[in-house]
Amino acid sequence: MTVLAPILEQTVGKIRFCVDDVKSAQKPLPTENAKFQLEKHFQEQVLAFSHNDTFEVSKTR
Secondary structure: OOOOOOEEEEEEEEEOOOOOOOOOOOOOOEEHHHHHHHHHOOOOOOOOOOOOOOOOOEEOO
């Protein structure tokens, strides 16, 4: 196994690379709204956000 995965395609905002064969998870990771997660973490209102307000990320503890 190589240390770095070979990059197949790279453009602005996108990268695609080879990975080992894996089985799909039985259930997806829980997600939550990214903007909400940042506001919760910093305990401040986020005034500007680089993604769509509906952007989801993996839920933190």
